[in-house]
Amino acid sequence: MSFNLRKKRAAAAARAAGVDALLVAHLPDVRWLCGFTGSSAVLVLPSSSLKASRPTARAVLFTDGRYIAQAQAEAVGTRVVIATKSPLAEACEWIASQRVRRCGFDAEQTTVAALDAMRKALPAKRRRSLFVALGPLVARLRQIKDADEIAKMRAAAALGCRLFERILAFMQPGMPESAVAAQLEHTARLAGADGMSFDTIVASGPRSALPHGRATSARLPRRGFVTLDFGVLLDGYCSDMTRTVHMGRATAQERVAYDAVLDAQQAGIAAVRAGAIVGNVDEAARSVLRRAGLDQWFTHSTGHGVGLEIHEDPRLAAKRMERLETGMIVTIEPGVYMPGSFGVRIEDTVLVTRTGCDILTSSPKAWIEL
Amino acid sequence: MSFNLRKKRAAAAARAAGVDALLVAHLPDVRWLCGFTGSSAVLVLPSSSLKASRPTARAVLFTDGRYIAQAQAEAVGTRVVIATKSPLAEACEWIASQRVRRCGFDAEQTTVAALDAMRKALPAKRRRSLFVALGPLVARLRQIKDADEIAKMRAAAALGCRLFERILAFMQPGMPESAVAAQLEHTARLAGADGMSFDTIVASGPRSALPHGRATSARLPRRGFVTLDFGVLLDGYCSDMTRTVHMGRATAQERVAYDAVLDAQQAGIAAVRAGAIVGNVDEAARSVLRRAGLDQWFTHSTGHGVGLEIHEDPRLAAKRMERLETGMIVTIEPGVYMPGSFGVRIEDTVLVTRTGCDILTSSPKAWIEL
Numbered sequence: 001m002s003f004n005l006r007k008k009r010a011a012a013a014a015r016a017a018g019v020d021a022l023l024v025a026h027l028p029d030v031r032w033l034c035g036f037t038g039s040s041a042v043l044v045l046p047s048s049s050l051k052a053s054r055p056t057a058r059a060v061l062f063t064d065g066r067y068i069a070q071a072q073a074e075a076v077g078t079r080v081v082i083a084t085k086s087p088l089a090e091a092c093e094w095i096a097s098q099r100v101r102r103c104g105f106d107a108e109q110t111t112v113a114a115l116d117a118m119r120k121a122l123p124a125k126r127r128r129s130l131f132v133a134l135g136p137l138v139a140r141l142r143q144i145k146d147a148d149e150i151a152k153m154r155a156a157a158a159l160g161c162r163l164f165e166r167i168l169a170f171m172q173p174g175m176p177e178s179a180v181a182a183q184l185e186h187t188a189r190l191a192g193a194d195g196m197s198f199d200t201i202v203a204s205g206p207r208s209a210l211p212h213g214r215a216t217s218a219r220l221p222r223r224g225f226v227t228l229d230f231g232v233l234l235d236g237y238c239s240d241m242t243r244t245v246h247m248g249r250a251t252a253q254e255r256v257a258y259d260a261v262l263d264a265q266q267a268g269i270a271a272v273r274a275g276a277i278v279g280n281v282d283e284a285a286r287s288v289l290r291r292a293g294l295d296q297w298f299t300h301s302t303g304h305g306v307g308l309e310i311h312e313d314p315r316l317a318a319k320r321m322e323r324l325e326t327g328m329i330v331t332i333e334p335g336v337y338m339p340g341s342f343g344v345r346i347e348d349t350v351l352v353t354r355t356g357c358d359i360l361t362s363s364p365k366a367w368i369e370l
Numbered sequence: 371m372s373f374n375l376r377k378k379r380a381a382a383a384a385r386a387a388g389v390d391a392l393l394v395a396h397l398p399d400v401r402w403l404c405g406f407t408g409s410s411a412v413l414v415l416p417s418s419s420l421k422a423s424r425p426t427a428r429a430v431l432f433t434d435g436r437y438i439a440q441a442q443a444e445a446v447g448t449r450v451v452i453a454t455k456s457p458l459a460e461a462c463e464w465i466a467s468q469r470v471r472r473c474g475f476d477a478e479q480t481t482v483a484a485l486d487a488m489r490k491a492l493p494a495k496r497r498r499s500l501f502v503a504l505g506p507l508v509a510r511l512r513q514i515k516d517a518d519e520i521a522k523m524r525a526a527a528a529l530g531c532r533l534f535e536r537i538l539a540f541m542q543p544g545m546p547e548s549a550v551a552a553q554l555e556h557t558a559r560l561a562g563a564d565g566m567s568f569d570t571i572v573a574s575g576p577r578s579a580l581p582h583g584r585a586t587s588a589r590l591p592r593r594g595f596v597t598l599d600f601g602v603l604l605d606g607y608c609s610d611m612t613r614t615v616h617m618g619r620a621t622a623q624e625r626v627a628y629d630a631v632l633d634a635q636q637a638g639i640a641a642v643r644a645g646a647i648v649g650n651v652d653e654a655a656r657s658v659l660r661r662a663g664l665d666q667w668f669t670h671s672t673g674h675g676v677g678l679e680i681h682e683d684p685r686l687a688a689k690r691m692e693r694l695e696t697g698m699i700v701t702i703e704p705g706v707y708m709p710g711s712f713g714v715r716i717e718d719t720v721l722v723t724r725t726g727c728d729i730l731t732s733s734p735k736a737w738i739e740l
Binding site for chain 1: 408409434435436437438439440475477478479480481482483484485486503548549551552555556559560562564565566569570579580581582583584585587669670709710
């Protein structure tokens with residue numbers, strides 16, 4: 001989808017929400033709409049109630065002096081204004097100077113202080129009525145990935161899988177978790193990643209019971225689980241995958257837990273299709289662990305959307321009623337965590353299709369003993 | 371400073387702001403106050419108007435099921451509650467159940483939607499009056515680093531300097547910028563860093579004119595500048611430094627620009643001391659570039675605070691009137707950027723002292739030709 005088409009869709013959503021313009025300050029939304037990747041940006045998107053023939057009907061990107069060259073190179077087709085004050089304040093002044101009666105903003109991405117500053121940038125008589133709190137209109141559009149985005153997500157996921165294969169050959173008992181993370185991240189960089197999409201998790205031995213156990217100086221055990229949860233940033237898009245492998249011989253209890261998590265993960269994947277209710281996908285995975293008597297140790301939700309951001313909507317959590325749609329990309333990642341003892345998590349990133357899903361992270365999930 | 375002392379100071383600031391309790395949801399603030407490093411947390415800090423003898427006078431950390439073990443291990447001396455709904459909603463319900471009449475929150479870190487959710491978690495009759503928008507009370511305390519923090523910042527800065535020395539020997543014409551970044555980041559990881567404090571900037575040749583030119587596949591030139599701006603995360607704290615080196619022989623214009631930026635940077639550093647007005651530090655650096663006829667190409671501010679976050683207050687920007695204080699740690703980083711041609715930036719991180727400052731990033735700044 002071209003940036004112009006994305007802007008048109010967002011403008012249509014703004015129009016449907018009853019506003020003449022949308023103020024977009026969340027950086028991933030700005031990037032998605034116009035291609036600009038800098039760290040300081042506010043995009044103002046007129047909805048069609050401003051006549052298309054007037055120059056103001058074009059989107060305007062406000063950034064600062066650090067990004068003069070970059071904004072012009074990246075935000076092709078968008079008017080760029082280099083703010084001498086703050087981009088937010090100048091965007092608001094510009095909005096006030098136009099025939100905009102109501103301008104929407106994303107209440108989930110706008111702080112109370114920012115809204116105050118936005119209002120203070122307006123003439124006094126317009127402060128009460130101009131800005132209208134809306135939901136995350138652009139983030140909602142971003143849930144459905146277009147062909148270009150799917151290709152990028154596939155490439156990111158494929159790189160993640162190659163990294164996993166290569167790290168298996170590198171891991172040795174006694175090696176610090178941080179050395180495993182370092183090797184993984186270095187290989188990612190050399191393969192073209194811009195970085196990692198979140199702090200790499202290498203949680204070994206009893207630390208595998210920490211769902212978010214970032215790599216530390218703890219050493220890989222002779223016998224015990226190692227959970228690897230990592231993602232690359234490739235061309236702006238995030239990959240996300242988790243595999244849990246075992247160093248040395250496992251106990252029967254460890255095997256039982258692993259098999260239950262794998263069954264739960266596969267049940268979650270089997271429940272994914274366009275139209276499925278996200279709470280039901282969560283329940284499909286959770287009920288497998290319940291039957292195994294392990295659900296009390298599954299202390300988080302089953303998954304989340306991924307894209308330009310590592311955590312996007314929809315959230316695949318108990319009792320949530322949103323429906324999956326074709327083109328959404330979500331994770332399926334049940335786990336069990338026995339504090340002080342061990343933990344297992346298995347996670348794939350999948351593309352929702354009309355009849356099921358397409359698994360983007362194709363690394364094997366069968367039991368691996370190193 | 372112990373976490374208890376930090377909590378006491380924050381409680382005193384809350385009391386001075388006229389509230390009985392403070393709701394802290396910004397993760398670096400939570401970490402600074404109680405030691406918890408997880409990604410989901412709300413800390414409620416009663417100020418002393420709740421009697422110290424009651425159990426509710428203790429701070430309470432709300433997190434979720436992923437962090438049961440970690441919260442107990444890290445947030446020693448803080449009561450931990452594992453929320454089954456959202457930590458924010460349960461924190462608000464708990465506040466409403468206590469004798470709290472007014473609870474402060476940080477308007478700069480609370481979204482309009484979060485405030486709405488906070489109010490909805492309260493009984494209807496308390497929705498209008500309970501929550502009070504305050505400034506960043508905890509972030510303001512965090513500007514002054516204590517001895518423990520200074521030691522960590524010194525260690526992070528020293529690691530940055532070692533990485534710079536080592537990367538010089540690695541850089542070769544024709545090598546992609548991303549390979550330089552990869553090597554730097556890998557060395558950082560192996561030396562114990564948890565990661566980088568921001569996306570590594572390796573901006574070479576004409577790309578050095580991009581103040582925020584993250585490393586790309588562009589190749590280091592035979593002749594031209596390379597700007598390296600990077601930081602490590604070590605024990606939670608950020609380092610930040612920039613050096614610009616030249617590959618091959620420079621033109622006279624390049625040398626003039628480099629010398630002017632170095633003079634400006636040293637003038638900025640010379641202006642730093644407890645009591646100095648931040649706008650004057652900015653002006654000290656900027657006026658050197660003005661005299662050299664280069665100030666139109668210095669398109670950003672002179673520096674910013676650093677600590678648990680890479681960008682903290684104070685901002686060392688034109689006309690700002692805040693004063694530096696002993697124990698603040700700030701960057702001094704003027705630059706000039708000639709679009710399409712070249713750019714130079716030199717940055718140190720310095721500790722503000724009574725009579726001047728202590729430069730934490732001790733790498734040489736004299737002209738380097740590779």
